[in-house]
Amino acid sequence: MSLPRIAIDAMGGDEGVRVMVEGAALARRRHDRFKFLLVGDEARIKQALENHPNLREASEILHAPDVVSGDEKPTQALRRAKTTSMGLAINAVKQGHAGAAVSAGNTGALMAMAKLALRTMPGIDRPALSALLPTLGEHDLIMLDLGANTDCDARNLVQFAIMGAAYARIVNGLESPRVRLLNIGTEETKGTDSLRDAANQLKELAGDLAMTFDGFTEADKLSRGDCDVVVTDGFSGNIALKSMEGAARFVADLLRRSFSSSLRSKFGFLISRPATELLKHHLDPNNHNGAVFLGLNGVVVKSHGSASALGVANAVAVTARLLEENLTERIQADLARLGAEAIRTSGRGKSAPVTSEDAA
Amino acid sequence: MSLPRIAIDAMGGDEGVRVMVEGAALARRRHDRFKFLLVGDEARIKQALENHPNLREASEILHAPDVVSGDEKPTQALRRAKTTSMGLAINAVKQGHAGAAVSAGNTGALMAMAKLALRTMPGIDRPALSALLPTLGEHDLIMLDLGANTDCDARNLVQFAIMGAAYARIVNGLESPRVRLLNIGTEETKGTDSLRDAANQLKELAGDLAMTFDGFTEADKLSRGDCDVVVTDGFSGNIALKSMEGAARFVADLLRRSFSSSLRSKFGFLISRPATELLKHHLDPNNHNGAVFLGLNGVVVKSHGSASALGVANAVAVTARLLEENLTERIQADLARLGAEAIRTSGRGKSAPVTSEDAA
Numbered sequence: 010m011s012l013p014r015i016a017i018d019a020m021g022g023d024e025g026v027r028v029m030v031e032g033a034a035l036a037r038r039r040h041d042r043f044k045f046l047l048v049g050d051e052a053r054i055k056q057a058l059e060n061h062p063n064l065r066e067a068s069e070i071l072h073a074p075d076v077v078s079g080d081e082k083p084t085q086a087l088r089r090a091k092t093t094s095m096g097l098a099i100n101a102v103k104q105g106h107a108g109a110a111v112s113a114g115n116t117g118a119l120m121a122m123a124k125l126a127l128r129t130m131p132g133i134d135r136p137a138l139s140a141l142l143p144t145l146g147e148h149d150l151i152m153l154d155l156g157a158n159t160d161c162d163a164r165n166l167v168q169f170a171i172m173g174a175a176y177a178r179i180v181n182g183l184e185s186p187r188v189r190l191l192n193i194g195t196e197e198t199k200g201t202d203s204l205r206d207a208a209n210q211l212k213e214l215a216g217d218l219a220m221t222f223d224g225f226t227e228a229d230k231l232s233r234g235d236c237d238v239v240v241t242d243g244f245s246g247n248i249a250l251k252s253m254e255g256a257a258r259f260v261a262d263l264l265r266r267s268f269s270s271s272l273r274s275k276f277g278f279l280i281s282r283p284a285t286e287l288l289k290h291h292l293d294p295n296n297h298n299g300a301v302f303l304g305l306n307g308v309v310v311k312s313h314g315s316a317s318a319l320g321v322a323n324a325v326a327v328t329a330r331l332l333e334e335n336l337t338e339r340i341q342a343d344l345a346r347l348g349a350e351a352i353r354t355s356g357r358g359k360s361a362p363v364t365s366e367d368a369a
Numbered sequence: 370m371s372l373p374r375i376a377i378d379a380m381g382g383d384e385g386v387r388v389m390v391e392g393a394a395l396a397r398r399r400h401d402r403f404k405f406l407l408v409g410d411e412a413r414i415k416q417a418l419e420n421h422p423n424l425r426e427a428s429e430i431l432h433a434p435d436v437v438s439g440d441e442k443p444t445q446a447l448r449r450a451k452t453t454s455m456g457l458a459i460n461a462v463k464q465g466h467a468g469a470a471v472s473a474g475n476t477g478a479l480m481a482m483a484k485l486a487l488r489t490m491p492g493i494d495r496p497a498l499s500a501l502l503p504t505l506g507e508h509d510l511i512m513l514d515l516g517a518n519t520d521c522d523a524r525n526l527v528q529f530a531i532m533g534a535a536y537a538r539i540v541n542g543l544e545s546p547r548v549r550l551l552n553i554g555t556e557e558t559k560g561t562d563s564l565r566d567a568a569n570q571l572k573e574l575a576g577d578l579a580m581t582f583d584g585f586t587e588a589d590k591l592s593r594g595d596c597d598v599v600v601t602d603g604f605s606g607n608i609a610l611k612s613m614e615g616a617a618r619f620v621a622d623l624l625r626r627s628f629s630s631s632l633r634s635k636f637g638f639l640i641s642r643p644a645t646e647l648l649k650h651h652l653d654p655n656n657h658n659g660a661v662f663l664g665l666n667g668v669v670v671k672s673h674g675s676a677s678a679l680g681v682a683n684a685v686a687v688t689a690r691l692l693e694e695n696l697t698e699r700i701q702a703d704l705a706r707l708g709a710e711a712i713r714t715s716g717r718g719k720s721a722p723v724t725s726e727d728a729a
Binding site for chain 2: 082198200227229245250253255264
């Protein structure tokens with residue numbers, strides 16, 4: 010089966026064209042099934058492609074005169090959807106010219122544009138950004154939302170749980186994924202009203218939703234591997250994810266310092282190099298790059314703004330897998346099977362239009 | 370100078386009397402200036418003291434028939450302030466029978482009781498829970514709030530910044546501590562309205578507040594050492610702190626696995642043992658135990674519920690240092706110097722009474 014081509018927003022990310030093109034080229038070197046639509050400044054993309062003939066023959070360029078900037082508000086970006094590389098990459102998915110889009114640009118703008126162009130699935134008010142986190146258990150942990158929705162009500166959280174569970178069934182092959190809500194304690198009285206409401210709803214609905222709801226979890230328990238999906242609002246999710254990244258890097262730095270503190274330690278470090286290399290590989294965020302917007306009628310993947318070419322290549326690999334696994338269709342089918350109507354009426358909030366609050 | 374005695378809520382924490390008494394005994398073994406008021410079930414405290422004659426001679430017991438439970442709402446706990454070990458420990462500070470109180474019990478209840486009994490300092494609406502986090506820089510990072518206030522408005526955040534800066538001037542000897550607000554991005558448009566409001570107020574006020582306000586920080590930058598105080602609402606602060614703890618433990622577990630993956634790695638590990646022991650020491654939360662409620666007319670320290678006796682001893686050491694350094698009086702003086710009136714009018718919210726929302 011041939012894979013639909015992947016639209017790359019070549020202008021997004023801290024380093025822009027060079028890293029995005031190099032990442033696509035790296036993905037292409039790993040597997041020749043990848044085909045690309047490179048969206049952005051034509052002259053600069055052509056120039057970057059000169060070093061990558063192998064990618065050039067698998068790519069088409071779509072010129073975009075504008076770029077969404079990092080500090081642009083989503084509402085501003087939406088007005089320039091027809092001229093920016095991000096907007097045109099998403100539009101290519103909408104028009105069927107690409108099967109999926111990858112961008113390392115402004116998350117809020119990407120979310121707003123993707124939502125407006127591709128629409129959310131029936132029964133889902135807002136898409137959520139999800140990623141796989143390494144654990145000590147058998148599977149990675151699926152965490153959502155990671156920053157697309159700063160404020161979330163109970164209804165949003167319940168829908169995130171449904172989408173996360175569907176994602177876990179697909180990527181981890183689980184029948185009834187174990188789902189928890191992220192909170193500052195596990196007692197029923199802890200946290201915000203939205204969290205307590207969502208917990209009550211999930212307790213009632215879990216049986217019908219093909220998931221096991223295990224209540225609240227605290228943030229220090231996430232890597233234990235006793236949970237498959239953890240649900241949170243985008244603000245807390247982003248804080249948690251970045252805290253973990255920072256702490257892991259801090260420990261690695263301390264380790265480097267400890268090992269260089271004496272000759273004996275240095276010698277020990279050299280001998281145990283394979284072990285520490287394994288650790289380094291495990292902790293490098295580039296190896297876990299590629300967060301997925303769940304709940305859209307189409308595949309949109311966010312690459313980390315500071316990802317390296319290797320990170321971009323990994324985001325492309327994630328995207329390819331979601332296409333191969335027919336993620337969108339399967340989540341849609343899951344939602345239909347669960348009864349979109351039941352989901353739609355389970356929340357207490359109202360459907361929210363795209364506003365600057367989506368991710369400001 | 371003799372140190373005022375320290376009231377210990379002997380019933381709080383996951384392990385209760387045994388660990389609290391053992392922790393106090395360990396602190397006492399390290400330094401004989403420590404004197405204690407052990408508050409809780411008299412018979413059980415006496416029994417625990419049998420193994421610690423050295424502590425017994427430095428302690429008085431105050432009998433409390435009741436215990437605040439872990440899942441009790443603050444409003445419920447408040448009604449039992451006169452019979453619970455937590456309530457009586459705090460009351461001892463209020464009455465001047467002890468110079469400070471240490472508890473490993475329910476954080477929300479501790480906050481509500483301490484606020485009601487000791488009152489907040491002039492110009493401060495709510496106390497905040499603060500702790501020192503290790504960094505790669507010269508000083509530890511002061512972070513607040515860590516879970517006492519689930520919802521915070523801009524006024525609360527500005528007051529936390531003022532208290533945190535005063536704390537940094539005292540414990541780290543800094544003239545103009547560098548203060549940042551925790552957010553999900555550093556651009557001015559990111560985050561909640563409260564965060565943006567607080568940033569605008571701090572930008573205006575920083576010069577008069579003996580601090581340097583450096584805007585927003587993301588959670589992955591906290592351990593870099595380029596910031597002295599990071600301010601956040603209690604929900605996000607708790608999530609960030611626990612995420613970091615969990616990630617550090619995860620890395621340590623991975624490291625152990627990597628090192629035992631081959632004979633060569635095991636050998637390397639043994640040789641570099643001093644380095645990894647240093648790392649372990651650095652990462653053990655017990656070595657950083659003891660979070661301080663800032664903004665109260667009195668010293669109240671929260672020990673982690675799962676802290677070991679070593680952890681409790683460290684919380685006692687933190688408490689003793691704050692007494693020696695006259696933290697309360699110095700923060701009060703700082704606030705007075707800065708003009709309590711200016712602070713009181715800087716926020717836009719209203720003074721909040723003690724309610725169950727303080728920490729639910």
